[in-house]
Amino acid sequence: MRSPAGSTPDPVRTVALKRVTIVGEAVLESRLVALIRAAGAKGFTRIACSGEGSRGVRASDWEGANVKLESLVSPAVADAILAVLARDYFEHFAVVAYVDEVHVVRGDKYV
Amino acid sequence: MRSPAGSTPDPVRTVALKRVTIVGEAVLESRLVALIRAAGAKGFTRIACSGEGSRGVRASDWEGANVKLESLVSPAVADAILAVLARDYFEHFAVVAYVDEVHVVRGDKYV
Amino acid sequence: MRSPAGSTPDPVRTVALKRVTIVGEAVLESRLVALIRAAGAKGFTRIACSGEGSRGVRASDWEGANVKLESLVSPAVADAILAVLARDYFEHFAVVAYVDEVHVVRGDKYV
Amino acid sequence: MDSLDLVRLNLASPMVLGFVLGIVATLVKSDLKLPEALHSGLSSYLLLAIGLKGGGELAQAPLDQLSGPLLATLAIGITSPIWCFAALRTFGKLGVVDAAAIAAHYGSVSVVTFTACGTFLDGAGVGYEGFMSALVAFLEVPAIVVAILLARRASTSAAPWGETLREVLGGKSNLLLCGGVAIGALAGPSLEQVKPFFVDPFKGVLTLFLIDMGALAARRLSDLRAAGGFLAVFALVMPLVNGAIGAWLGEFAGLSLGGTTIFATMVASASYIAAPVAVRIALPEANPALYLTSSLAITFPFNLTVGIPVYHAIARWLHA
């Protein structure tokens, strides 16, 4: 906020990171957060959401519908998150997970 | 949740899928969901949002602002969703739609 | 909505654009929106969210947690947004920003 | 009390002052808007509370006292969109679809304006028929249906007729209003059990809601230019015309002084809850900047501050 208005700042270097996205039942929230942390993620963003899928089952409407977690991580951490998810959650819970690549400002902070 | 803590699970195979994202007026929600379903999507995730664009018109603040729908689908279904959207909604409604690619755990479930 | 049900619409041409995503403290919302606008973005989508990171500080729980802003822009505008962000916000505020590419229906509207 | 006193009384009510606070906040670039979930919850509360009250009184009102006002409500609901439409086409040179969209709003009723009128009368110590709340439920829908019918031949992208009807009748506000009337009418004396929630705090909730409405209306003010001069005039004059007609018709239908005032206010008010949603779906090519700006940013504040005392003055004059 200090710089004189109108001055053009220098271009920014970004780092390519994996973004892991998990959408799951809201009752799982604290467990999924613990999982992400344990796998080595430095942070995450949480968004309330709802949805429909092939199973469509929800534990309870009282605890809310779904939660979407997004975490910027290194490829290795991304693999670790997905592996634990696939092993422990996919069989019995309504969970969707995927990965893509984004270019992050000051990305080295997150790996 | 069964596995002994600390054991390393196997790496996970992912499938490349299209993620179709639609942001539109909240009054359209049920119609957009029907459209996605009709085009062949197996599921979707719904997020409440708001926004500004070039038109900035909203039907009513009473029914909420915007809704964001995300659906993981095959390329063919993605094309079908966008085509119907472009034909029926883009002229008169505040709608934004785009596609990118993500790598989905157990992705074959969604095609 | 006019077309006879069942007719197949023409395939849709999309334009590759940058999607800039900013996650930051909710108190910054109006400032970040102004920044995006000033850098030349034609619109944006706003989503309420929360999260944890390395700093974990929040100005106040009364004004809400975090806000996620997504804007579809040309590569030049994306660079401009990130540069101003890096210069004015990264030092003192809890902000995450990244870019990826998406294929937008009627994408020329947004550049 | 003379008319000026009544205007002053109205302007100094917590509800109108709350509305002004919302406007001021938006003008100083601050934001008093409630979270969306609360706005929606308070709307539901207000609609349901009005319905419950109307239903409870409806069940007790003798049919012969009721039939006149009910017929008057249906008659004005069907006819007023037609003359609004004609005025917009003739004097404003608006296109068919835009004219019909605006007519749907002015033919329907604003629930909050209705409520503010009841509060005004309570403050002024003027009684009115309890079943007026139920008439709101009957005035909301017909005008929207008539106006959409007027536009359909001109619209190239109107939604299918069945879908439109479902949208209008099955809309949240109509369901809550009519559902409330039904519950109120069926519940009988057990309605007393819910009074401490639906009746006592009602005016306070309305005050909070009006702060929010003020913030919303003020945001629409920037669209005024888009709406144009004719529409601004229309949004000020049409309520007066409709209000006068409403007062005359209410008096004719046998309503009391207070009932006539409320009836005039209902007719003069323009919907901004039910109508916009229905019109958006049924007539997507109509420009929302036109119908929302005129009904929400001009007519609503006008009625809230000046209109209601004026309609009361007309009603008094007719009753004298």
Next chain:
Amino acid sequence: MDSLDLVRLNLASPMVLGFVLGIVATLVKSDLKLPEALHSGLSSYLLLAIGLKGGGELAQAPLDQLSGPLLATLAIGITSPIWCFAALRTFGKLGVVDAAAIAAHYGSVSVVTFTACGTFLDGAGVGYEGFMSALVAFLEVPAIVVAILLARRASTSAAPWGETLREVLGGKSNLLLCGGVAIGALAGPSLEQVKPFFVDPFKGVLTLFLIDMGALAARRLSDLRAAGGFLAVFALVMPLVNGAIGAWLGEFAGLSLGGTTIFATMVASASYIAAPVAVRIALPEANPALYLTSSLAITFPFNLTVGIPVYHAIARWLHA
């Protein structure tokens, strides 16, 4: 009043009518669901209000009057999931985990059904022990724990036992209910200060909440086929069996006519707030379509409309 009158009285209460409105709205494809934040807020309000009331009365009740009902509550909380489980295994041929999951729901208690019963008795002019609200807090948890214990040997993916207990005891609904009881018991006369918020509007809030519950329950109806015929019968018969046992036990424990009715209703009701969350975590392979559809879409509406007057009739017969 004879039994039919009581059914009629119950069906015409604003709460039950509100529930019906929610169902109707969903059936006509409209949506009266409250925003999630409000649903959660209203739930918290109801739980806390019930707890406060129970705690306040608990503090004043003489221990000898209390001990009987308290023991009865714990006894039925521990035993009823066992016979529910046995019935589901024997007659329904359900798997161990699914049977235990359903037993957890029917052994626990539905807070809203409990509340509706209190409202019913108020309407019918029948008094009851004030500390009944506190018993709800004691009935909620034991059955869930017992049922999970029944399933654990069969489950291949049950959560660790410590985590399960934390989930059940530290769950939001249990904390609010027990926390409310504790505050109510400790606050003494200063509880009067919060009555205008937690007592007076309670039944009105419940009406709003039941509209929402109606919408939720109606959505579950589409799962009825998945649940199957046996479960539909179970969801109608088990409440009657549990209600009769509860009435007998309540009478035996020395409760008044009203208290016996409430106790029977508590036993007959099936949880759909606390139990589903705990079961989802503790027994993830249990099918939610089975336990949620039966408790929320069948048993809850049944108890709300027909069950409560029936349990009252049983209680009257026992008391005569």
Next chain:
Amino acid sequence: MDSLDLVRLNLASPMVLGFVLGIVATLVKSDLKLPEALHSGLSSYLLLAIGLKGGGELAQAPLDQLSGPLLATLAIGITSPIWCFAALRTFGKLGVVDAAAIAAHYGSVSVVTFTACGTFLDGAGVGYEGFMSALVAFLEVPAIVVAILLARRASTSAAPWGETLREVLGGKSNLLLCGGVAIGALAGPSLEQVKPFFVDPFKGVLTLFLIDMGALAARRLSDLRAAGGFLAVFALVMPLVNGAIGAWLGEFAGLSLGGTTIFATMVASASYIAAPVAVRIALPEANPALYLTSSLAITFPFNLTVGIPVYHAIARWLHA
């Protein structure tokens, strides 16, 4: 009542017990936090209700009775951040910006602490001047402005002065508080219409809100180590110093025993609604862990439980 009785009375109030429930829930890793939309809605309600009450009484208070307390409020609002700043610099060796940020919080006022004090006095049967609520509106802003002025010469990234002022004056909490005062003062007798919403349920709403505050405060406890030992001492001692000064000044300004108690509590309390937002924008390099932990996690619970009865004891001693 002696002082210990008063502490006991205060600790057993539903509000303080609710706060404890929120803390306990967080400590057992459960979560009683309200949805954000509700937290924000309840805050708005409380601020508006306080403003309305203060404004209504302001309009009736004779000017000569008012001028003393008003001047005292402004005087303490301008001076107290200066001595807080000096203490933090001298004894705590904090940097200019962090010291100023904390001083802004301790110079301003906590609306919830103020309210809890009113509830305490009501419970103890001690009367107080109705216009105290209006003084809150005058105490909130000056300290924040003074503290930011103190820091600006040292800050390298302070926001422009105009923007800072807009942030402080146009902040949601200031607008609701001052807007409420204005509406209350202008509305006159029609304020009665909204009493069942803004006055009667007030203390119950506060109880619900304090559960939420307890959950929030407990989350901050983990930051205590980051804040360090000096700040913990400061957050316990400064309120006592400010409270004593406030009691003396209130007495001097001619307030009653109850009014003096409230005035002392206002001065002793630290803002955690208005100040954090303003400071975050105006002094971004100040560390939020320092100012939020001290004001929200230490000073607020201290005042709520022990501080208020202590300030009352001081006021009684001065009044004797």
